[in-house]
Amino acid sequence: MNPTAVIYVLTAAAIFGIGLYGLLVSRQILRQLLTINLMGGGIFLLLITLGGGAEGPPDPVPQAMVLTGIVIAVSATAFALALLLRWQELSGSSEVDGDAVTDAVTDALDDDE
Amino acid sequence: MIGLAIDSVLALGIVWMALQTVRSDSLFQAMLMFIVFGLLMSLAWARLHAPDLALAEAAIGAGITGALLLVTWRRLQVHGPDDSNGPRLMTRWLALPIACASALLVIIIGWTALQLPAVPGTAGELTLQRLEDIGVSNPVTGVLLGFRAYDTLMEMAVLLAAWLGARAVATEFRPGVLPGPAHAEVPLVGALLSLVVPISILVAVYLLQAGGSAPGGAFQGGAVLAAGGVLLCLTGRLEAAAQASALERVGVILGLAVFSLTGLIVMATGGPMLALPGVWAIYLVETALLLSIALTLVLLFAAAPGLRRAP
């Protein structure tokens, strides 16, 4: 594998990991969406680099996959942002309180609606 | 050698921006870092010989997503308490193991990916061999509207679902969410708009027709056209409306409907499903896709069921 490809493969893995870390530790929904997009970027970079982008025009199938992926990512982000606005309207906060694990436990015991 | 240096700097920049997106204390800064991350990614696509993706990333990944994030942030500020600088992380004792697990995953992915041998006879190589059968010379367009047209069709359904979903959750119609006419007074803005909006239409049309043989296509064109629409929203030329007009609804489903109906008609006349008969059909479908993509993105940006011209 040529050095350029190595650089970008490592970059891709790093972005994916940074995004995953950010998603799991951050409490702001908006920031969690940013990190999901970071992870997506990492996957896209990996696809294109492994598809031979470092040497010449990359494999067209991964390119089409990434293009589709970008549009899906913006769609999901847009819907998530709309949902976030609704959540803020109802709760007055832009965070889902606590973290996922504690929430699951409280939800299990919580019976008021 | 210089190439390698550029790639290294670019890669470091990308990783740095990703890190800042996660680490910075202010949410606003994090979003700016994310937008810069998108721009650097589009440079990386250019370096990786993928100009189609560079265009798409700049227009959609950084551009439209960035605008969506910023406008949502603004709306959150207007309508609620400012907690964008509040507690950022969950409990610290969990953060460390998560960091370790993420790092481990990075190593596994990196190591795995570096082990991959080049496989002969991939679907991509077949695509390049059979490209004449589609009738376009840009292989990416060939895959998107030829060999794997079904993916593109389902992707349009995803975009439609995003709009339907946003419409479903936006029950309360929030006036004053867009900055409104305050900006329209500025004489410079009017001059800019009268130049930029026509140019965005021109560029969209250019990208659409170029897509057959050069980088470009319905998605990039649609995003550029949407950028023009976003500007019109931002400057108060377009206002949120409580209901989507019939024309807007037609526009939103146009891409999906034209694409599926073309495929079904071809099938009904004895051809295979979703084989577009000739280049003209590809352009017909792409035009419909472009209009739908642009309109849907603008509506998503406005977070409103519909739009109308400001009085």
Next chain:
Amino acid sequence: MILTEVMASLLLISGCFFYIAGTVGLLRFPDVFSRLHALTKADNLGLFLICTGLAVNSGSPRITGLLLVVWILGLLAATVSCHLIARRAIRSGQAEPPVAEPRAADPTP
């Protein structure tokens, strides 16, 4: 042939110089207005020099035309956004220097 390459290189290098100067200004100047000044003035010139350098290097009229369009659009965007940022800064009472935070200007979305 050599002459055009030398000219192009010179233009590109001086373009980079102005970009760096603009960025240093952005980071080091005390308040919103001088920062805007540094950014728009220096960067517009830098963009012009880089576009010219690329145009000389390409030697094709079509690409020269495209680069011209790029420059004009960049100029327009810079002008208007600079104007809007300055206007916003005045209205929100940030006219007084200095501001402690590096990114004080709030480019209203």
Next chain:
Amino acid sequence: MATPLQTPLQTHSTMTSEALVAVIFLPLLGACAAVMPGRFPARLGIVAGLLPLPGLLVAVTLAVWHDGPAWLELGGWAAPLGIRLFVDPLAVLMLWMVAIIGGIAAAHAWFDFPPGTGTGQKFWPLWLLLISAMNALFLSADLFNLYVCLELVTLTAIPLIALAGSKTAIRASMRYLLLALLASLLYLLGVALLYNATGTLDLYLVSDGLGAAPPMVVTTALALISLGLLLKGAVFPLHIWLPQAHASAPGPVSAVLSALVVKTAIYLLYRLWLWSVPATVAAEGALTLLAVLGAGALLYGGVLALLQERLKLVIAYSTVAQLGYLLLILPMASSSAWPIAWQGGTYQLLSHGLAKAAMFLAAANILHGLGSDRLSDLQRLDQRQPLSLFALAMAGVSIMGLPPSGGFLAKWLLLEATWRSGQWWLLAVLVAGSLLAAAYVFRILAATLRRDDPTEARPAAETRSIPAAQTACALLLALLALAAGFAAAPLLEFIEAGTPGTWSSP
């Protein structure tokens, strides 16, 4: 393990191909019609998108019955160049479930979300897109196309939950969305590695390349894809998003979520581990690990279902538990009892879908009628809503696995398979799971029959009446769940014909 590659391509008439395409595209175009303003386009879209599905499926079923599994190459491009659809008995079964459960739940939703007006305008396009997306997912044979389908399922299902509008529902949607997006990304990363290791995205061609690929790559890719699917399928311990999401959604949506949407991920796990992965790579260990997760789900979900105070949460936790059965069969894939285990697992897929949808629809009727679904408020339900209670009880019979229901047959087959293959720990788990199911179902029934407290401080709100048709929908599904226990022979034969790994070219 024989891969289906040896089957001849396109053995079927164009009629079948057209029926397959229509199964995906009728609801899709119906959704487009339902976007348009007014009642007529919405009604047209719903009727034209959902009603013809059973008829089309009869044609597909007959074709698969007579000629075996078939491919349809979209655009006429053979894999790996293009995308193809694949239909076999398992896919046919899933399509039937979508048509029946989706159709009956739609009839139930017709009253709460009148087409073309108010919330109905928001509801129906999403509903039809969801149906179309699930049909597309069950038919697709392409890993990347499946990613797009998964996203479409997610992005249509979540707004439908959010339509309930309550704070709990929005919060549950938000968490579901974030975790579902994470799951899709894990899946996509795995697919990216698989494509570069094998050069193809076709679910059934991947196996050819896997043998030659570096084992580390294969392991990582399969682990990432499975992890993503386990998260989407809410398999213990990744189920944390499910109970609130399913319990807070509108009734018909809950029914479809529990009966169909989570099954899409389980279905893909089956496809991946039983079809794509050649036997040499499919380490026994991986399948056993999945089964252990299934056992965990069965026990943990059962216990938590027993602890809930609200009817819909009991049913939602019961889904977490019942999904466990579907993974328990995996370690038997290489044993001689595999055909029986497969029949049992698939039958569980079917009978749980019908029974769970019936329970959620009945619960929606009860919630609507009483204004509460708290177990303590359900007393004297036998007088207030006898038919809903009847539906709930009959569906409960199937969930518990009492004869003569479909659930009984499924569990019987599973027991027989574990007995024959000598997997004693599975046997123990199955028995424990059934006992827990019995406990939580009886707890519901006991609560409804209680009448010990005539002077309760909180008098039951006055009962609102439910449209008879809504009651009938729940009843119909419950009867179907029960009827699955009778006349099962042809169905089982059909399922057996599609047992992965045993059938080969005719």
